[in-house]
Amino acid sequence: xxxxxxxxxxxxxxxxxxxxxxxxxxxxxxxxxxxxxxxxxxxxxxxxxxxxxxxxxxxxxxxxxxxxxxxxxxxxxxxxxxxxxxxxxxxxxxxxxxxxxxxxxxxxxxxxxxxxxxxxxxxxxxxxxxxxxxxxxxxxxxxxxxxxxxxxxxxxxxxxxxxxxxxxxxxxxxxxxxxxxxxxxxxxxxxxxxxxxxxxxxxxxxxxxxxxxxxxxxxxxxxxxxxxxxxxxxxxxxxxxxxxxxxxxxxxxxxxxxxxxxxxxxxxxxxxxxxxxxxxxxxxxxxxxxxxxxxxxxxxxxxxxxxxxxxxxxxxxxxxxxxxxxxxxxxxxxxxxxxxxxxxxxxxxxxxxxxxxxxxxxxxxxxxxxxxxxxxxxxxxxxxxxxxxxxxxxxxxxxxxxxxxxxxxxxxxxxxxxxxxxxxxxxxxxxxxxxxxxxxxxxxxxxxxxxxxxxxxxxxxxxxxxxxxxxxxxxxxxxxxxxxxxxxxxxxxxxxx
Amino acid sequence: xxxxxxxxxxxxxxxxxxxxxxxxxxxxxxxxxxxxxxxxxxxxxxxxxxxxxxxxxxxxxxxxxxxxxxxxxxxxxxxxxxxxxxxxxxxxxxxxxxxxxxxxxxxxxxxxxxxxxxxxxxxxxxxxxxxxxxxxxxxxxxxxxxxxxxxxxxxxxxxxxxxxxxxxxxxxxxxxxxxxxxxxxxxxxxxxxxxxxxxxxxxxxxxxxxxxxxxxxxxxxxxxxxxxxxxxxxxxxxxxxxxxxxxxxxxxxxxxxxxxxxxxxxxxxxxxxxxxxxxxxxxxxxxxxxxxxxxxxxxxxxxxxxxxxxxxxxxxxxxxxxxxxxxxxxxxxxxxxxxxxxxxxxxxxxxxxxxxxxxxxxxxxxxxxxxxxxxxxxxxxxxxxxxxxxxxxxxxxxxxxxxxxxxxxxxxxxxxxxxxxxxxxxxxxxxxxxxxxxxxxxxxxxxxxxxxxxxxxxxxxxxxxxxxxxxxxxxxxxxxxxxxxxxxxxxxxxxxx
Numbered sequence: 001x002x003x004x005x006x007x008x009x010x011x012x013x014x015x016x017x018x019x020x021x022x023x024x025x026x027x028x029x030x031x032x033x034x035x036x037x038x039x040x041x042x043x044x045x046x047x048x049x050x051x052x053x054x055x056x057x058x059x060x061x062x063x064x065x066x067x068x069x070x071x072x073x074x075x076x077x078x079x080x081x082x083x084x085x086x087x088x089x090x091x092x093x094x095x096x097x098x099x100x101x102x103x104x105x106x107x108x109x110x111x112x113x114x115x116x117x118x119x120x121x122x123x124x125x126x127x128x129x130x131x132x133x134x135x136x137x138x139x140x141x142x143x144x145x146x147x148x149x150x151x152x153x154x155x156x157x158x159x160x161x162x163x164x165x166x167x168x169x170x171x172x173x174x175x176x177x178x179x180x181x182x183x184x185x186x187x188x189x190x191x192x193x194x195x196x197x198x199x200x201x202x203x204x205x206x207x208x209x210x211x212x213x214x215x216x217x218x219x220x221x222x223x224x225x226x227x228x229x230x231x232x233x234x235x236x237x238x239x240x241x242x243x244x245x246x247x248x249x250x251x252x253x254x255x256x257x258x259x260x261x262x263x264x265x266x267x268x269x270x271x272x273x274x275x276x277x278x279x280x281x282x283x284x285x286x287x288x289x290x291x292x293x294x295x296x297x298x299x300x301x302x303x304x305x306x307x308x309x310x311x312x313x314x315x316x317x318x319x320x321x322x323x324x325x326x327x328x329x330x331x332x333x334x335x336x337x338x339x340x341x342x343x344x345x346x347x348x349x350x351x352x353x354x355x356x357x358x359x360x361x362x363x364x365x366x367x368x369x370x371x372x373x374x375x376x377x378x379x380x381x382x383x384x385x386x387x388x389x390x391x392x393x394x395x396x397x398x399x400x401x402x403x404x405x406x407x408x409x410x411x412x413x414x415x416x417x418x419x420x421x422x423x424x425x426x427x428x429x430x431x432x433x434x435x436x437x438x439x440x441x442x443x444x445x446x447x448x449x450x451x452x453x454x455x456x457x458x459x460x461x462x463x464x465x466x467x468x469x470x471x472x473x474x475x476x477x478x479x480x481x482x483x484x485x486x487x488x489x490x491x492x493x494x495x496x497x
Numbered sequence: 498x499x500x501x502x503x504x505x506x507x508x509x510x511x512x513x514x515x516x517x518x519x520x521x522x523x524x525x526x527x528x529x530x531x532x533x534x535x536x537x538x539x540x541x542x543x544x545x546x547x548x549x550x551x552x553x554x555x556x557x558x559x560x561x562x563x564x565x566x567x568x569x570x571x572x573x574x575x576x577x578x579x580x581x582x583x584x585x586x587x588x589x590x591x592x593x594x595x596x597x598x599x600x601x602x603x604x605x606x607x608x609x610x611x612x613x614x615x616x617x618x619x620x621x622x623x624x625x626x627x628x629x630x631x632x633x634x635x636x637x638x639x640x641x642x643x644x645x646x647x648x649x650x651x652x653x654x655x656x657x658x659x660x661x662x663x664x665x666x667x668x669x670x671x672x673x674x675x676x677x678x679x680x681x682x683x684x685x686x687x688x689x690x691x692x693x694x695x696x697x698x699x700x701x702x703x704x705x706x707x708x709x710x711x712x713x714x715x716x717x718x719x720x721x722x723x724x725x726x727x728x729x730x731x732x733x734x735x736x737x738x739x740x741x742x743x744x745x746x747x748x749x750x751x752x753x754x755x756x757x758x759x760x761x762x763x764x765x766x767x768x769x770x771x772x773x774x775x776x777x778x779x780x781x782x783x784x785x786x787x788x789x790x791x792x793x794x795x796x797x798x799x800x801x802x803x804x805x806x807x808x809x810x811x812x813x814x815x816x817x818x819x820x821x822x823x824x825x826x827x828x829x830x831x832x833x834x835x836x837x838x839x840x841x842x843x844x845x846x847x848x849x850x851x852x853x854x855x856x857x858x859x860x861x862x863x864x865x866x867x868x869x870x871x872x873x874x875x876x877x878x879x880x881x882x883x884x885x886x887x888x889x890x891x892x893x894x895x896x897x898x899x900x901x902x903x904x905x906x907x908x909x910x911x912x913x914x915x916x917x918x919x920x921x922x923x924x925x926x927x928x929x930x931x932x933x934x935x936x937x938x939x940x941x942x943x944x945x946x947x948x949x950x951x952x953x954x955x956x957x958x959x960x961x962x963x964x965x966x967x968x969x970x971x972x973x974x975x976x977x978x979x980x981x982x983x984x985x986x987x988x989x990x991x992x993x994x
Contacts, residue, residue, distance in 0.1 A: 063733065063739070063741045063742075064733075065686075065688070065733075065741065066589055066590030066592060066593060066686075067590060067592035067593065067612075068590070068592050069590070069591055069592035088625070092563055092627065093563035093564060093565070093566070093625045093626050093627040094566055094624055094625030094626075095563060095564035095565050095566035095600050095601075095624070095625035095626070096563060096564060096625075097625075100598075100600065101597075101598045103592050103597065103612050104592075105612060105613070105735075106735045106736050107736070108736065115564075115600050115602060116602070127591055127592070128585070128590045128591030128592035128593075128594075129590050129591075129592070130589065130590040189562075189563075191562070236560065236561075238602075238603045239603050239604070239605065242560070244560045244562065245560075
């Protein structure tokens with residue numbers, strides 16, 4: 001049920017320039033005639049929800065002598081309520097924006113909007129009515145859905161407020177993305193993506209413990225692999241499960257990592273054994289692009305694949321690719337050990353070691369203490385993160401590199417929360433615990449301070465309107481890959497106090 | 498099923514400036530991708546239909562990675578397809594306009610628009626899609642509804658083409674308005690109104706012979722009378738039958754006339770006896786406003802009632818009221834005679850006679866040969882019609898008056914087809930058969946020549962954009978009160994050859 005009415009007010013200091021200010025009890029709406037005077041009213045549900053909205057409308061005075069036309073706009077953040085959607089400048093489908101126009105012919109009417117929406121705020125505009133009668137909106141309800149079934153345990157009382165706040169919003173984000181699959185974002189792009197599934201499954205291990213959802217996703221991805229056995233980065237569940245046939249290199253790798261984490265955490269070896277051939281098959285990618293000198297042939301791979309790592313223009317991906325390949329080889333070998341399948345991949349330790357040595361030799365810049373990437377020797381957060389997570393960097397080199405980054409003028413910063421995850425993981429892996437905590441507080445805490453109920457798909461502290469799609473309202477403000485603070489905070493309670 | 502694709506072209510000589518030109522087979526739509534290039538395509542169903550539209554959409558290429566947003570605009574006439582609805586300047590609810598916006602999340606999809614629509618043309622606009630896939634509209638169907646069950650018999654082969662054309666469009670109009678009640682117009686205002694029911698039931702007697710629908714409407718109106726027994730001019734059927742409590746004087750009278758015509762034509766005396774107390778009660782109106790001098794107290798009645806007669810600004814209603822009162826008294830007495838109830842209304846012949854004499858004395862202008870109305874002695878088509886139908890005018894006076902009208906500079910012309918009906922009836926009653934035929938050809942034939950599939954609510958040959966509601970697309974182009982040519986043509990076959 002909605003918790004009240006809000007006014008969406010311009011406020012330069014607020015996120016994206018708009019703030020929701022409490023403007024009364026919901027009964028004020030239910031007990032009033034709905035007309036031009038209150039058209040545009042915004043109802044607040046107090047939290048982010050995903051599911052189906054039902055609205056009840058009744059005649060208040062006179063006889064309904066004409067139909068009504070209403071527009072219901074569902075939004076995750078206040079600025080979505082205040083920004084006209086048309087003419088639509090975005091690159092993605094205009095239909096992702098959640099404004100639905102309904103015609104109501106007979107009152108009383110209880111109408112469930114057929115479309116699933118993800119939102120906190122609902123704006124109701126009156127587009128058509130008759131002067132012959134008065135009507136009112138007498139009830140609004142929402143049937144929220146998630147496959148998260150429990151409430152995560154409380155943190156220690158002594159934990160700092162900001163960590164508690166960040167910790168709470170992570171599962172709030174995750175539960176919204178946990179439907180019949182791990183979705184990317186419940187408002188926009190409900191596909192099952194491997195990279196997001198990996199991060200969601202990590203967060204799930206430390207919050208909702210819905211292992212069957214992780215298992216379901218791993219099987220679904222495996223079952224929808226391409227004919228050559230290579231996984232598709234994303235698959236659709238409806239109308240029948242089908243693959244998008246997206247060949248995204250780093251996501252194929254992360255399937256192996258996700259499977260290893262799942263089997264390791266749950267002890268479900270049967271699933272591990274079922275899916276082991278799939279994981280083994282993804283190693284073909286590493287074998288295909290590894291050059292005799294131990295370096296991955298990034299140029300060739302990039303020509304034949306989508307190599308992603310981050311939404312960040314200009315990021316050179318040579319170092320990240322080298323790092324994630326080593327990481328995957330090692331993690332897959334760990335999985336083999338759990339499953340008793342080492343003999344099938346006996347070459348992996350040597351293979352990984354060769355790539356590791358080559359990486360250190362070719363990508364480490366002793367002078368700056370940074371790992372560099374590509375012809376232009378680019379230093380990036382992503383490059384350091386993957387060189388560290390892969391074990392290419394010694395602990396001392398890792399600390400030096402990560403400490404040097406903030407002072408490196410042209411260092412390429414993470415573009416999206418997805419890369420921030422690996423950066424935080426690298427800080428922890430390097431023993432830079434305080435820095436890890438501070439980075440988490442600065443980034444995810446920054447969203448909290450700006451009023452986030454759920455963590456966003458895109459967050460650039462310097463540009464709140466940043467959108468990979470040309471229009472910020474089509475960004476997802478509840479996005480799977482941003483949910484991992486709960487994983488870090490609960491896996492490393494001594495760091496995140 | 499649609500019959501093809503049309504182009505809505507500007508054509509100054511066409512009705513309202515637009516013409517639908519055949520632009521291809523419907524398979525051209527079904528076999529193409531739907532995209533910006535064919536957004537705005539108009540599908541033609543070839544005839545006016547009322548009911549529910551179903552559209553099937555399929556993926557043609559790639560994977561559906563985003564929802565679709567489509568606008569479906571249903572229109573009765575070509576100009577509705579070419580006139581932007583917003584910003585909406587009309588006085589009635591914007592929601593009457595039949596444009597529905599849908600979001601489609603999963604393909605293939607077969608979607609039935611929940612709203613009942615009345616239309617011939619369907620325009621489909623693409624409001625949102627993704628470059629990631631191609632889709633197509635692969636089927637459109639329509640489930641049309643009417644309670645007309647038979648096809649009217651053919652006219653004599655020798656009947657003139659224009660009379661045949663007019664005759665065909667009358668039932669096409671009527672069948673659309675015949676749903677669970679006699680509707681006013683299936684696109685807009687689906688209420689049951691007494692005045693329209695009277696004309697529809699006359700047309701029904703000479704076309705579809707659905708007597709049970711007439712009976713149902715007569716009972717429904719009676720059952721929803723006001724507490725004082727006076728009928729409400731219009732009632733609603735949904736969500737449960739209820740009255741609008743509209744006190745429209747001339748429509749109360751016409752209930753009696755409609756009941757008399759029904760009983761007389763069907764021989765269903767039981768219904769007549771059931772509803773006789775209702776009819777008798779409406780006579781209270783005549784008794785209340787009749788002055789001792791035999792004139793109706795128009796000023797008082799007009800103060801206390803809606804006195805309608807026509808959508809025509811400036812029409813003086815003294816003469817029409819006097820005429821319809823006499824007509825109703827006579828018709829009700831006819832009904833009493835059929836039912837053997839003369840003794841209950843024995844005063845009616847004398848009462849009618851007194852009003853008739855007073856009318857002739859006070860309203861007939863011997864000099865001009867016209868009946869005049871009100872303080873300004875207005876001469877109107879409506880005034881002559883009701884003075885003639887009531888028998889106030891002798892046949893000679895009637896002919897003189899009707900012949901004088903076209904040459905009377907300030908004569909108030911009929912505003913809507915509703916009043917035209919009574920004008921034609923008056924011409925026939927006066928024995929001006931050729932003039933009746935010519936007036937019917939000029940007026941209803943004028944609509945035919947302008948491409949009417951069904952007869953319109955409003956038709957002013959001099960102003961095709963005329964609208965009582967401030968915006969011509971919200972006019973009803975299939976309207977009950979325009980359907981009566983079929984009644985005249987088939988009741989008077991010798992006149993309408």
